[in-house]
Every structure is written in structure tokens, then in C-alpha cells.
Amino acid sequence: MSKFQYDVLVIGAGGAGLMAALYASKSANTAVLSKLYPTRSHTGAAQGGISAALGNHEEDHWEWHAYDTVKGSDYLGDQDAIEIMCREAIDVVIELEHMGLPFDRTPEGKIAQRPFGGHTRNYGEAPVRRACHAADRTGHMILQTLYQQCIKHNVNFFDEFQVLDLIIEDGVCKGAVAYEIDTGEIHTFHAKAVILATGGWGKCWSVTSNAFTLTGDGAAIVLRHGVPLEDMEFFQFHPTGIWKMGILITEGVRGEGGVLRNNLGERFMERYAPTLKDLASRDVVSRAIYMEIREGRGIDGKDYVYLDATHLGRERIEKKLPDIADFCRTYLGIDPAEQPMPVQPTAHYAMGGIPTDVDGRVIVDANNTPLYGLYAAGEVACVSVHGANRLGTNSLLDLVVFGRRAGIHAAAFANEIELQPIPDNADDPTRELVERVRTSDGDENVATIRAEMQKLMMDNVGVFRTEELLTDAVEKLKVLKERARHISIQDKGKRFNQDLLEAIELYNLLDLAEVTALSALNRTESRGAHSREDYPERDDENWLKHTLIYREEDGSYRFDYKPVTITKFEPKPRVY
Amino acid sequence: MAETLKIELRIKRFNPEKDEEPWWGEYEVEMGPTDRVLDALHYVKWHIDGTLTLRRSCGHGICGSDAMRINGVNRLACKVLLRDVAPVVTVEPILGLPVIKDLVVDMEPFMAQYRSVMPYFVNDEPPPPRERLQSPEERERFDDTTKCILCACCTTSCPSFWARGEYVGPAAIVQAHRFIFDSRDKAAAQRLEILNEPDGVWRCRTVYNCTNACPREIKITEAIAEVKKALLFSRL
Numbered sequence: 033m034s035k036f037q038y039d040v041l042v043i044g045a046g047g048a049g050l051m052a053a054l055y056a057s058k059s060a061n062t063a064v065l066s067k068l069y070p071t072r073s074h075t076g077a078a079q080g081g082i083s084a085a086l087g088n089h090e091e092d093h094w095e096w097h098a099y100d101t102v103k104g105s106d107y108l109g110d111q112d113a114i115e116i117m118c119r120e121a122i123d124v125v126i127e128l129e130h131m132g133l134p135f136d137r138t139p140e141g142k143i144a145q146r147p148f149g150g151h152t153r154n155y156g157e158a159p160v161r162r163a164c165h166a167a168d169r170t171g172h173m174i175l176q177t178l179y180q181q182c183i184k185h186n187v188n189f190f191d192e193f194q195v196l197d198l199i200i201e202d203g204v205c206k207g208a209v210a211y212e213i214d215t216g217e218i219h220t221f222h223a224k225a226v227i228l229a230t231g232g233w234g235k236c237w238s239v240t241s242n243a244f245t246l247t248g249d250g251a252a253i254v255l256r257h258g259v260p261l262e263d264m265e266f267f268q269f270h271p272t273g274i275w276k277m278g279i280l281i282t283e284g285v286r287g288e289g290g291v292l293r294n295n296l297g298e299r300f301m302e303r304y305a306p307t308l309k310d311l312a313s314r315d316v317v318s319r320a321i322y323m324e325i326r327e328g329r330g331i332d333g334k335d336y337v338y339l340d341a342t343h344l345g346r347e348r349i350e351k352k353l354p355d356i357a358d359f360c361r362t363y364l365g366i367d368p369a370e371q372p373m374p375v376q377p378t379a380h381y382a383m384g385g386i387p388t389d390v391d392g393r394v395i396v397d398a399n400n401t402p403l404y405g406l407y408a409a410g411e412v413a414c415v416s417v418h419g420a421n422r423l424g425t426n427s428l429l430d431l432v433v434f435g436r437r438a439g440i441h442a443a444a445f446a447n448e449i450e451l452q453p454i455p456d457n458a459d460d461p462t463r464e465l466v467e468r469v470r471t472s473d474g475d476e477n478v479a480t481i482r483a484e485m486q487k488l489m490m491d492n493v494g495v496f497r498t499e500e501l502l503t504d505a506v507e508k509l510k511v512l513k514e515r516a517r518h519i520s521i522q523d524k525g526k527r528f529n530q531d532l533l534e535a536i537e538l539y540n541l542l543d544l545a546e547v548t549a550l551s552a553l554n555r556t557e558s559r560g561a562h563s564r565e566d567y568p569e570r571d572d573e574n575w576l577k578h579t580l581i582y583r584e585e586d587g588s589y590r591f592d593y594k595p596v597t598i599t600k601f602e603p604k605p606r607v608y
Numbered sequence: 609m610a611e612t613l614k615i616e617l618r619i620k621r622f623n624p625e626k627d628e629e630p631w632w633g634e635y636e637v638e639m640g641p642t643d644r645v646l647d648a649l650h651y652v653k654w655h656i657d658g659t660l661t662l663r664r665s666c667g668h669g670i671c672g673s674d675a676m677r678i679n680g681v682n683r684l685a686c687k688v689l690l691r692d693v694a695p696v697v698t699v700e701p702i703l704g705l706p707v708i709k710d711l712v713v714d715m716e717p718f719m720a721q722y723r724s725v726m727p728y729f730v731n732d733e734p735p736p737p738r739e740r741l742q743s744p745e746e747r748e749r750f751d752d753t754t755k756c757i758l759c760a761c762c763t764t765s766c767p768s769f770w771a772r773g774e775y776v777g778p779a780a781i782v783q784a785h786r787f788i789f790d791s792r793d794k795a796a797a798q799r800l801e802i803l804n805e806p807d808g809v810w811r812c813r814t815v816y817n818c819t820n821a822c823p824r825e826i827k828i829t830e831a832i833a834e835v836k837k838a839l840l841f842s843r844l
Contacts, residue, residue, distance in 0.1 A: 132731075
């Protein structure tokens with residue numbers, strides 16, 4: 033056991049965490065804690081691009097990007113935050129290039145850009161080339177580049193340290209408690225400011241593009257400390273996951289000209305989105321796929337459709353989409369230049385999360401009261417720039433823009449205050465948790481409960497929802513949570529005990545599944561990714577507001593609401 | 609009914625908390641032919657023996673966590689389908705790095721070698737207001753080595769690395785290559801000097817194990833040859 037002291041702690045080492053760390057470490061003593069080696073983070077799996085209105089191929093303006101993002105969010109995104117993101121996009125992408133990021137190039141040597149879903153010119157007229165890309169491994173290049181810069185600037189890393197708790201007292205966050213995976217030791221990290229950048233929780237669902245490690249740890253920890261989570265009902269299903277496996281097939285395939293086809297060979301998106309067709313926003317395309325399947329037009333009557341890129345030609349596929357070609361060969365045994373890819377919607381991205389202001393400060397109520405010393409950025413946070421539905425490429429952008437802002441502001445905050453005292457036993461709750469799990473001797477199995485939860489979430493809290501399905505989910509999740517109290521694990525050792533950590537991660541997933549189902553049941557309208565068949569219309573009169581869900585000390589939940597910030601774009605019907 | 613495969617999984621186990629010596633765990637599992645070795649390992653961990661320990665994250669060959677020796681060759685467990693290795697599948701930790709537990713090795717020596725080659729962009733000239741220009745041809749020059757995911761499949765398949773752990777190894781050379789041949793970077797000479805040291809590129813004996821092991825299909829041996837050539841031509 034050790035006690036460490038830093039000005040700023042960054043928890044999580046994906047795009048948001050590394051960007052925050054690079055900036056915070058310029059002026060404050062900073063450490064990054066990550067349960068993975070940083071380059072294993074799931075930012076690396078992002079494929080298609082990062083958007084910025086550079087206008088390298090054709091006219092573009094950040095205001096157009098902002099409009100597209102607002103419309104994509106189904107008017108639930110906060111427009112002040114969206115303006116900041118789209119304006120800073122240009123500067124931050126140039127900054128990444130200056131850090132050495134190997135973007136693809138135009139013939140003139142500028143950063144190359146491709147079209148992407150929902151990104152248009154002149155407020156919805158036609159697709160625009162806005163997604164800056166490095167083949168189909170843009171996220172990989174962002175993650176590598178940021179990690180390289182962290183090495184260059186001697187950022188402190190604690191790799192494979194899993195944070196299990198935050199030290200929060202009297203409305204101030206004073207540090208974190210971490211489990212050193214290699215040794216099983218529990219360490220206290222005392223700090224002036226903590227930035228959570230722990231990513232999403234796609235592992236609540238059975239078919240997901242997310243890594244095994246995306247278990248929502250940061251969001252679950254703050255929920256248990258009484259911090260609300262915002263807009264948890266909005267979880268994005270990416271339209272094109274590899275059938276059954278969920279592995280992401282980038283929207284860049286459609287950006288390059290690929291199309292979706294049903295069992296009749298019909299390009300069905302023409303019916304659902306006459307202007308943007310296959311490049312409509314993700315919620316629209318995922319619903320369209322489900323509708324086709326439901327009406328019997330899935331391939332062979334099954335629950336998938338085809339993503340057809342055969343007309344693009346082998347050279348273009350190998351050049352622009354090499355990883356996609358590799359996935360198809362490896363996992364499907366097909367050549368995408370010859371055969372269409374079987375795809376189905378896959379649980380992909382949390383629009384909701386820990387509420388923050390535009391500087392990454394965590395806020396705890398509808399009046400934007402900050403929790404001093406605590407910041408969040410990236411997928412775990414909800415600024416909210418994505419509202420009810422995120423546009424493709426805006427996640428990588430969110431990471432770097434708000435990671436940077438959180439890093440700058442956390443360091444400035446840390447430099448203004450003294451280290452606040454913490455009790456000697458700040459790690460007691462963590463020690464109790466770890467010991468309880470280690471010595472557990474019930475007859476339930478972690479993997480079995482997890483699989484049941486994932487199937488339940490897929491069946492009941494997926495693309496289409498009803499009161500009946502959601503009520504059933506809430507009840508069954510209660511039962512699963514009760515059963516999870518009676519698990520046992522087999523590995524009782526200290527060294528690299530993943531058995532123990534998977535059990536703790538299951539607790540996190542169950543909490544987040546529960547607040548997702550509750551928030552979805554509560555919102556009686558359809559907006560963006562939240563599609564209620566019993567309330568099929570968007571209801572701005574009653575629901576143009578953010579959900580905040582709080583967990584009370586007795587384990588019950590309560591809701592509150594926060595107004596949506598509207599600057600330029602009044603809500604309109606959303607047609608693509 | 610979906611077709612299934614009977615797999616005999618042999619896993620090299622070692623937990624220093626209780627084992628004096630490594631031992632072979634043998635498990636019979638029934639899996640789908642297109643399930644991955646990772647799925648079989650997870651089946652064992654989740655339903656037979658929870659103490660089995662391995663690293664994994666993305667599950668589709670992008671994060672580089674689950675490099676291991678599968679039937680004698682280095683692979684990512686998430687990129688090998690069972691039908692291609694059935695019916696007997698032998699899984700061991702990658703060689704040449706200290707074993708922490710079961711299939712988990714200490715990556716720190718590998719990461720230290722990576723850090724030693726200045727694996728980051730260097731250009732101290734004031735940047736232009738917009739992007740630095742680079743032609744598609746200049747960008748193509750180092751495209752292959754940008755794919756590296758630091759999984760260590762290459763380095764831990766290299767006989768020169770097995771013989772001498774101080775050898776910087778193919779992965780670090782790949783990372784150096786990515787910058788040496790980037791037209792925007794200014795530190796090629798310094799990296800070449802590092803790689804000209806006794807434990808640099810000259811320990812490569814062109815065995816091609818690295819190229820064969822790379823799950824990203826990087827032409828590693830070729831990249832190393834290009835670095836050697838750059839050294840020969842930069843030293844007059």
C-alpha cells in the first residue's frame with residue numbers, strides 16, 4: 033500500500049485522458065492511471081475519421097458542422113457546447129497534425145477528408161467531405177500520436193492500475209483509490225483535481241462494438257457518490273456491426289460509396305432518407321435496418337442486411353478501408369470487393385454520462401453546481417454535444433476538444449488551491465469491496481449473470497423500446513443485481529486477479545444498465561436513439577430537456593431535469 | 609443446428625503465488641468453428657477455471673492486448689479462428705518476457721525498448737498556421753509502419769531477441785521507421801544513431817519471423833532493411 037500525491041490525476045488513457053494529461057502536465061504535476069496499457073484503449077478502434085470544417089476539398093464552415101451536430105442530436109445537444117466543439121475542431125485537428133498524426137493527404141498535400149453520416153453542406157443540402165482520416169484507422173493514429181507525445185513530454189503513467197473509488201468529501205473531490213492489478217495492492221492517490229476519462233459501457237449489451245474492458249467504471253463510481261448521470265436513455269446503436277459479432281464496420285464504407293441492401297437487393301435507405309440515403313444519421317439507419325428485418329426483408333429472413341461495397345473496386349477498398357477488408361477476411365472469410373458484408377446494428381456509444389460544463393467540470397444539478405475538483409471528458413462525460421444521437425466522427429472530436437479543455441482547466445484549478453486533507457482510511461470502502469469479492473462464496477457465476485444482463489438489454493433496451501419491454505427490463509435487472517450479491521469467484525490470489533476485477537466490473541455494468549432502463553422508461557417520447565414505439569413522436573413541449581438520474585443512499589432513484597441550451601437553431605422536424 | 613468443434617485446449621499455466629513450475633492445463637471445450645481462440649479461453653475462464661489469466665480488450669485485433677503463442681506461433685488470440693487450429697490448440701505466453709501469471713507477461717522491457725528509439729514526432733520549427741503539407745507519395749512512404757499496435761508478436765518471435773534481450777527488437781525498429789521516413793520529421797539522424805548501436809538494427813539476422821508473426825501484416829523485415837540501408841548511406 034502506498035500513498036501518492038499529485039496536482040492532477042487523469043483516470044483513463046484513451047483519447048480524452050491522454051489529451052487532458054498532455055495539457056494538464058504542462059503546468060501541474062500530473063499522473064495518468066489506466067486499467068490498461070494506454071495504447072490498448074478503445075479510442076484505437078475508431079475507424080472512419082475526425083470531423084473539422086477545414087474545407088480542404090470543398091467549401092465548408094464550422095457553423096454548418098454545428099447545425100449538422102444539433103440536427104443529429106435531435107435538438108437535445110447543448111448548442112453552446114456544440115459551437116465550441118465545431119469551432120475548436122479546426123484548430124485541434126491542425127494541432128494533431130502538428131503532433132505528427134499521419135492523416136491521408138489530398139493531391140495538394142493537405143489533410144484528406146471524406147463524407148460521413150449526417151455531415152452536410154449549407155444546412156442539409158448534400159453530403160460534405162468533413163471527416164479527416166488516416167485510412168480506416170483514424171482512432172488508432174490519434175491514440176498512438178497522443179501516447180507518443182506523452183512519452184516525449186515525460187507524462188507519468190500508472191499502467192494497469194484500476195480505479196475503484198473516488199475520494200469525495202463535502203462536495204470536493206480529493207483523489208482516487210486504485211487497485212494495482214499486478215500485485216493486488218490498494219493505493220491512495222491524493223490530488224487537487226481528478227479527470228475521469230474512463231470511456232463507455234457498451235458491454236451492457238450482447239452485440240456491441242465495444243471492448244471487453246468498456247464497463248463504465250467511472251460513471252458507476254460517481255453514481256454511487258450521489259452524482260447524477262445525464263441522458264442515460266440515449267445509447268447509440270451503430271448500424272453496421274458484423275452480424276452476431278458486433279465488430280464495427282466503419283461508416284466510412286458508406287462514406288466511400290458503399291450501400292445497404294435488403295434480401296431483394298434493394299437500396300432501402302432511399303425510402304427512409306431520400307436526400308442523404310445511406311449517409312443519414314446513425315439512429316435513422318439503425319431503425320431502418322430493424323424495420324427491414326421486421327418486415328421480412330433481412331437476408332434469408334434473418335436479422336441482418338448487406339453492406340455492399342463490391343462496386344468500389346478492390347484497389348479503393350484496399351487503399352481506403354484496409355482494416356475493414358482484413359476484418360472481413362479474418363472473421364467472415366469473405367472478400368468485400370467480391371461479396372457484401374452481413375451487418376446488424378451494434379451497441380456502440382453512450383451519448384449520456386457524467387454531466388459537465390464546457391470546461392469539463394462535473395456538475396451535480398440542474399443549476400450547474402460544480403463538484404469541485406472533479407472533471408470528466410470523452411465518452412464517460414455528457415457535455416452535451418451529442419444530445420440524443422451522435423454523428424459519426426464527432427466522438428474523436430469530442431475526446432480531443434473536451435479532453436484538452438478539461439486538462440487546461442483542471443491544472444488551473446489545481447494551481448489555485450491547496451491540497452485538501454483526506455482521512456487516513458479513505459481507502460476503507462475499497463478494501464471492504466475487494467475483500468468481500470475475494471472471499472465471496474455464493475453459488476452465482478459472474479459470467480452467467482453478465483450474459484443474462486447483456487441479452488436482456490439487447491432484447492428490451494435496444495433500438496426499439498416499449499413500456500412493457502422496459503418495465504420487464506427494470507424488474508429483471510433488480511433480480512440480476514440481487515443474484516450478483518451471491519456470486520463467488522475462484523481466484524482468491526493477489527496477483528493479476530482478473531476474476532475479481534470482472535466481478536467488480538459486473539457491478540458497474542449492472543448499475544449502468546439499470547439507470548439506462550429506468551431513464552428510457554421515464555422518457556415518454558421518441559428522440560434520436562431513444563425510440564419508443566408507444567410514444568413514436570418527438571415531444572418538445574414536455575421533453576426538450578436533459579434527464580438527470582440520481583441514486584439515493586437507500587439504492588432508490590430519482591429524476592430531475594436540466595434545460596437544453598439553444599442558441600441559433602430552434603427545434604424543427606428532422607428529415608434526412 | 610450449428611456445427612460445433614470439439615477442441616482440446618492445452619494452456620501453459622503458471623501462478624507464482626502457488627506454482628513452483630509452469631504446468632499444462634488441459635481443457636475440453638465445444639465451440640463454433642468461427643469462434644476465436646479468445647472465445648475458447650474465455651469459455652475456460654468463465655465456466656471452468658476462473659483463475660486462468662490473460663489480457664484482452666478490443667477483441668478484434670486492434671488493441672494488441674492478447675498476443676500469445678498459439679500452436680507454436682505468435683498470434684493475437686482474437687484473430688485466430690478455431691477451425692484453423694483445431695482440434696488440439698496449444699496456448700503459451702509469448703517468449704522472452706518474464707511471465708507474470710499464465711498468459712500475462714511483463715511488457716515493461718518491451719515498452720522500454722520502444723521508448724528508447726524516440727518514438728514521437730520531432731520538428732522544432734514553428735509550425736505553419738495550417739497543416740504541414742505532405743504529398744500522398746511522401747505519406748505513402750511510411751504508411752505500412754503506422755499500423756503497428758505494439759502487441760509484441762514480432763519482437764517475441766525473433767531469435768535474436770531470444771538470444772539477447774537487450775536487442776531493441778523489430779517492434780521498436782518499426783516505430784522508429786515510422787518517423788525516420790516521415791518527410792515532416794527532423795530527428796531521423798538521432799534515431800539512426802540509436803539504431804546503429806550494438807543492440808540496434810544490426811542484430812537483425814533477416815529471419816523473417818517478425819514479418820510472419822505480425823497480425824497487422826506489416827512488412828517488418830523490409831522496414832528493418834530500409835533502416836539498415838539508411839544507416840549505410842547516411843554514414844559516409
